Every structure is written in structure tokens, then in C-alpha cells.
Amino acid sequence: MTDAADGAIRVASPAGRWIVLTTVLGSSMALLDSTVINVALPRIGEDLDTDLAALQWTVNAYMLTLAGLILLGGALGDRFGRRRVFVIGVVWFAVASLLCGLAPNAAVLIAARALQGVGGALLTPGSLALIQASFHPDDRARAVGLWSGLGGVGAAVGPFVGGWLVDGPGWRWVFLLNLPLAAVCLPVALRHVPESRDPEAHGRFDVLGAALAALALALVTYALIEVPVQGASATVVGAAIGGVLLGVAFVQVERHRADPMVPPSIFASRQFTAVNIVTFCVYAALGGFFFLSAIQLQVVAGYSALGAGTALLPTTVLMLLFSASAGDLGRRIGPRIPLTVGPLLAAAGMLLFLRVGPGASLSSYFQDVLPAVLVLGIGMVILVAPLTATVLAAVDTGRAGLASGINNAAARAAGLLAVAALPLLAGMGPEAYRDAGEFAATFRRAMPMCAGLLVAGSVIAWSTVRTTPEAARGCRPECTTHCGVTAPPLEPERQTAGRAGGT
Structure with missing residues (x-):
């Protein structure tokens, strides 16, 4: 087998094609489950007879463990072998997907979704790291471009396939579809993908930091989701306070550890800090929009899941x-x-989506929905690639992988908190998604909130981002083809250069 340490594999070789195939399949599993789940939510709620809070947790349980552990997942691959951790992630994700597909109730589904997120945190950074470690330096950009482009195609067809499955064999197949993907991915990875490690990586991992971050997010998310159901009960208030305290503890731990998962020194760059705040605003708005709009189209406008x-x-x-x-x-x-x-522009697209109400229908798609979706899409096209580039340019090149991982995790945490908070802020009751009139009224209150987050991100960017083209030096063609709907793309060239916290 070719030695990955030499980085000698060519894209045009059979080995190169196998590596691209298995990494695309692996990353597509995680990408699909983070994008197609929204169209399945109304059917899940109906089939399992559950309330809106359970649907929020169906989305957030996955995002919670993925956001909290993705930095640690990249570090584990560097230390113990990228192929090994990738394979473990694929198996873990497939088993969790099976549990999701067989879940008899909402509690089991939510727990299985959390397990899916753990698998995603292992395989998502590993798929790109394998490409970087395996291919000849002259072919790495091309290989990353193939991985990114094919992943983008998967993201594009995912909601279509997900909707078709929900309307056809049922929502459980949205998860069970991962099993044949894993069945192809695993033997190819074991047979054709060489193992690689970072020789400078060590065995000290910031497990405490990862645990504190995940628990802080979990408690705050719990409080936000449960307030409409329990009110300001002792449990809800205690969870909110506990989440804040654990967040403070996380900051203190990172400040005093020798090898922190998130080194505080990286935030010494004013631009890096500012652009991460912009990232948080943008992806909080996008997370809330895609969660609510998929339900709005089905419950209020009468679209099928496929529609x-x-x-x-x-x-x-x-x-x-x-x-x-x-x-x-x-x-x-x-x-x-x-x-x-x-x-x-993205904010304008979300406000245009307010036209999608009880009077909208599939026949009026070109009048009611398409203009909003196109304006939103144009705004996202304009901002996502420069956003990633500016994050990378704000730090030393040796910390580009770490900076990218932090930015990616921040975006996922933003989406997590938005899905938890927006229904509360918009006044959605536990059964809102069952009533077209109630959901439409709260949707009209939620969209301006999402648009407001985007406007805030725009103002921060105008006030803090440097104007020179050199501020975008981190943006290369292979960085910009991957679809950043749920989070910015990870940094390809120096993804594996980080230490214990790198992804």
C-alpha cells in the first residue's frame, strides 16, 4: 500500500480515485443528515405524536455533539491515525443512523441523533485530512476541489432525495439511507486509503474543555426549548444558570491549559474575533430560517416534503x-x-419569504417562493467564501486549520442556539406546527428576527473588516466550491497542521 507519509498518490491513479470516493461518501453522510432533516420534521412529529420541542431537539441533538466535539475529532485523527478515526466515525454514524431509523419514540430518536453527531465529529474533519495527507502536493488542490465539488452536489440533491423519501417509503429512510453509503465507504477505506498521522501530535487532549463546551451548550439549549413548556420553573432556570457557569468555566480552563482546544491567544486578532461574531450572526439566521421555512412550506403553504x-x-x-x-x-x-x-441581500430574501403564507401554493412557486430563495442564495454566494477567507487571513498560516475549526464550530453552535431560541422569541407554542394559522403568525414574527441578525452581521463586518484584498489571501479556489449552508467549509491546505485543537 502507498505510504501516506510520502504524499505520493496522484488524483488520476486508481488509488487516488478510491480515496476521493470514500472521503466524499463519508462526508456526505454527515452533510446530508444536517440538511435534509428539516423537511422530515412535520412527518416525524405526526408519526411519533410529539410536540415542537421534540422536533427542535431532533435537530439540535445532532448539532450539539457535532459542534462540541468537531475540534477534538480532528485532534484524535492526527494522533491515532486519520483513517482509523475516520473509519470509526463512519461505523459510529451508521449505527446511530440505524437507531434513528428504528426509533420507536422521540426520546430514542433524540438520543440517536446525539450519537450521530459524535460520529459526524469523527468523520467530518477526517475526510478532508485524509486527502491532504495522501495526495502528492501538486495534486492536493485538485483533489480537494473534487471532494468539495462532489460534496456540493450531494448537498444540492440532498433535500430533493430527502423529500422524496419522506413522501415515499417514509421519514425513517432519511436515516437508513446512510447504511448503504457506509457499506460502500468502509471496505474502500480499509483497502485503498493509506493511514497517516501527525508526527508532532501528542496524546494530551482537551477532553475537559470539549465536555464543558458541550454541556454548556446543552444546558442553555435545554432552557431555551423548555421555557414554552415549563415556564420559569426551577429546572429551566437552573439549566440556564448552569449553562452560563459552565461556559465561564470553559473559558477559564482554556486560559490555563498547556494545550487548550481553543487557545485564547487566537482571539488576540481583532479581525478574527470580529469575523467569528459575523459568522455567528449569519449562521444563527440561516439555521433558524431553514428550520422554520421547511415547516412553513409544508404546514402552512401545503407543500409535500418533496415540494x-x-x-x-x-x-x-x-x-x-x-x-x-x-x-x-x-x-x-x-x-x-x-x-x-x-x-x-440574504436578509432581504428572508423578508421576501414572508409572502409564503396560507395563500401560497405549489402553483404560485415562481411568484411567492422562488424570488425569495434566489435573493437569499445570491446573498449567501457573495458572503460565504470571503467569510472563510477572512478568518484564515486573520491568523498565522500555521494556525489556519485551528482557525477554520473554531469558525466551523461557532457556526454550528449559532445554528443550534437559533433553533432553540427562535420559536421561544416568536411565541410558538408546543403544538404550533400542527396549526397552520398559529405557525404562520409566529413565522411572520421570526423572519424579521433572522433578518435582523444578518443586518447586525453586516454592520459588524463594515465596521471591523479590513478593506484591502490581502485580507482575503486565505481564499483559494479549492476552498470556495463547498456548500456552506450549515457551516463554513473547513480549511483544506493546512487542516492537519494544527495541534491538539486542530481539525
Whole structure:
């Protein structure tokens, strides 16, 4: 077998094609389950006879463990073998997917979704790290471009396939579809993908930091979701206070550890800190929008699951087709204008979506839905690639992988908190998704909130981001083809260069 340490594999070789195939299949499993779940939510609620809080947890349980552990997952691969950790992640994800597909009730489904997130945290950083470690330096950009482009195609067809499965054999097949993908991915990985490690990696991992971050997010999320059901009960208040205290403890632990998962020193860069705040605003808005809009289309406008998934498809297609061009634009004019204009356009798209109400229908798609989706998609195209580039340019090149991992985790945490908080802020009751009139009224209150987050991100970007093109030096063509609907893409070239916290 070819030695990965030499990085001698060529893309055009049979070994190279096998590596691209298995990494695309592995990362697609995690990507699909984070994008298609929204279209399945109304059917899950109906079949399991559960309330809105359980649907929120169905989304958030996955995001919680993925966001909390993705940095640690990359570090484990560097230390113990990237292929080994990737394979463990694929098996873990497949088993958790089987549990999701067989779940007899909401509690089991939520627990299985949390386990899925653990598997995703192991395989998501590992798939790209394997490409970087295996291919010849001259072929790495091409290999990453193939991985990114094929992953983008998967993201584009995911909601369509998910909707078709929900309307056809049922929502359980959204999860069971991962089993044949894993059945192909595993033998290919074991036979054709070489093992690799970071020789400078050590066995000291910031498990305490990862645990504190995940528990803090979990308690705050619990409090936000349960307030509409329990009110300001002792349990809810205690969870909120406990989450805040654990967050403070996480900061203190990271400040005093020799090898922290999130080194506080990285935030000494004012631009890095500011752009992560912009990232948080943008992906909180996107997370809330995609969660609520898929339900709005089905419960209020009367779309099928397939119709809802297809209706939102143009956003992903636009990103797949034009993100590279947006990256080129950012390199020429600097990131400040794209990071200001992009969120404003995306906000306008969300406000246009307010036209999708009880009077909307599949027959009026081109009048009611498509304009909103196109404006939203154009805004995302303009902002995602420069956002990633600016994060990478704000730190030393040796910390690019770490910076990318932090930015990716921040985006996922933002989506998690938005899905928890928006229904509360919009006044959605536990049974809102069962009543078209109630859900439509609360949706009209939620969309301006999402748009407001994007406007806040735009203002912060205009106020803090440097205007020079050099601020976008981290943006390369292979970075910009991957679809950033749920989180910014991870940094490809130096993804494996980080130490214990790198992804």
C-alpha cells in the first residue's frame, strides 16, 4: 500500500480515485443528515405524536455533539491515525443512523441523533485530512476541489432525495439511507486509503474543555426549548444558570491549559474575533430560517416534503455554481464589501419569504417562493467564501486549520442556539406546527428576527473588516466550491497542521 507519509498518490491513479470516493461518501453522510432533516420534521412529529420541542431537539441533538466535539475529532485523527478515526466515525454514524431509523419514540430518536453527531465529529474533519495527507502536493488542490465539488452536489440533491423519501417509503429512510453509503465507504477505506498521522501530535487532549463546551451548550439549549413548556420553573432556570457557569468555566480552563482546544491567544486578532461574531450572526439566521421555512412550506403553504425540499434547492445550486467566482471577487476587491452586502441581500430574501403564507401554493412557486430563495442564495454566494477567507487571513498560516475549526464550530453552535431560541422569541407554542394559522403568525414574527441578525452581521463586518484584498489571501479556489449552508467549509491546505485543537 502507498505510504501516506510520502504524499505520493496522484488524483488520476486508481488509488487516488478510491480515496476521493470514500472521503466524499463519508462526508456526505454527515452533510446530508444536517440538511435534509428539516423537511422530515412535520412527518416525524405526526408519526411519533410529539410536540415542537421534540422536533427542535431532533435537530439540535445532532448539532450539539457535532459542534462540541468537531475540534477534538480532528485532534484524535492526527494522533491515532486519520483513517482509523475516520473509519470509526463512519461505523459510529451508521449505527446511530440505524437507531434513528428504528426509533420507536422521540426520546430514542433524540438520543440517536446525539450519537450521530459524535460520529459526524469523527468523520467530518477526517475526510478532508485524509486527502491532504495522501495526495502528492501538486495534486492536493485538485483533489480537494473534487471532494468539495462532489460534496456540493450531494448537498444540492440532498433535500430533493430527502423529500422524496419522506413522501415515499417514509421519514425513517432519511436515516437508513446512510447504511448503504457506509457499506460502500468502509471496505474502500480499509483497502485503498493509506493511514497517516501527525508526527508532532501528542496524546494530551482537551477532553475537559470539549465536555464543558458541550454541556454548556446543552444546558442553555435545554432552557431555551423548555421555557414554552415549563415556564420559569426551577429546572429551566437552573439549566440556564448552569449553562452560563459552565461556559465561564470553559473559558477559564482554556486560559490555563498547556494545550487548550481553543487557545485564547487566537482571539488576540481583532479581525478574527470580529469575523467569528459575523459568522455567528449569519449562521444563527440561516439555521433558524431553514428550520422554520421547511415547516412553513409544508404546514402552512401545503407543500409535500418533496415540494418543500425542491423549493429551497436553488439556494444550494447557486452556491455550488458561483461560490468560486465570489471567492475570486473577494480576492480582487477585499472582503469588506462582500461581507457587508451579502448579509443584507440574504436578509432581504428572508423578508421576501414572508409572502409564503396560507395563500401560497405549489402553483404560485415562481411568484411567492422562488424570488425569495434566489435573493437569499445570491446573498449567501457573495458572503460565504470571503467569510472563510477572512478568518484564515486573520491568523498565522500555521494556525489556519485551528482557525477554520473554531469558525466551523461557532457556526454550528449559532445554528443550534437559533433553533432553540427562535420559536421561544416568536411565541410558538408546543403544538404550533400542527396549526397552520398559529405557525404562520409566529413565522411572520421570526423572519424579521433572522433578518435582523444578518443586518447586525453586516454592520459588524463594515465596521471591523479590513478593506484591502490581502485580507482575503486565505481564499483559494479549492476552498470556495463547498456548500456552506450549515457551516463554513473547513480549511483544506493546512487542516492537519494544527495541534491538539486542530481539525
